[in-house]
Amino acid sequence: MNSELDSMAINLANWDERAPAHAASPGYAVERFLADPGFLSQVIRFDVPRLGDLAGVRGIHLQCHIGTDTVSLARLGARMTGLDFSPAAIREARRLAAATSSDVGFVESDVYSALEVVPAGEFDLVFTGVGALCWLPDIRRWAEVVESLLRPGGRxxxxxxxxxxxxxxxxxxxxxxxxxxxxxxxxxxxWDDADTYVPTDVQLAHSVTHSWNHGIGEIITTLLDRGLTLTQFVEHDSVPWEAFPGRMEQTTLDEWRLADRPERLAHSYTLQAVKPSWAGS
Structure with a gap:
């Protein structure tokens, strides 16, 4: 087994354990999804103005975890498929979709193998949410998959x-x-941490994870190299969780930012890029 496969196996054991704990945690608000047909996840609520009209859009959510963002996108009108490498996460996502009568499909695969389980060139939207890219060792291969999944004109x-x-x-x-x-x-x-990022009493037995960072320039350049056109790049002074415990304040959008001079640090960003309409013609 090579080092990348070792890392994937280590991370898979961790995320298989996290999935049921996250589904039971108030941090993912599954009960609110069940109680309110209009409820949207915190991540999706933040970007509703930038997402625009999703009615009839065929989308795929890469690294969808337990599906709360995926179901939220479907509630905004998109025809969604969620993809994740964790069978435990896919089980929780399918339970959520069934319990909320959401017409969302979920498939099990790592990102790099996505084209083995979903069709190429048929998606209007590829969505990736907060805390996903750090689990991928090679951002160039990610960009190749994104470009291959999008139809011409897709974003x-x-x-x-x-x-x-x-x-x-x-x-x-x-x-x-x-x-x-x-x-x-x-x-x-x-990393070796038995805790997770949402409220839960669960202590993870598979506590070790492997992660990678990717610079903004690296991410944008790989997308440009694949022929995509950058249409939006916005940096934010907030994130959807308390990234620096004890040092942050909650904003009106249920986000967190540094309490002391948050303008010092870009906390998160939103990026949009479009595959040219003539691509593949």
């Missing part, structure tokens, strides 16, 4: 944690310190 919609924020050490509480790579490097960052 990528990406909301992610900013690589500058990912490079900060959240454990240091008296200052902001760049402690981890900003640019993509071959070797993963190795």
């Amino acid at each position: 990528l919609f990406l909301r992610e944690g900013h690589p500058m924020m990912w490079a900060m050490d959240e454990r240091i509480t008296d200052r902001l310190e760049l402690a981890f790579p900003y640019f993509e490097v071959p070797e993963p960052l190795v």
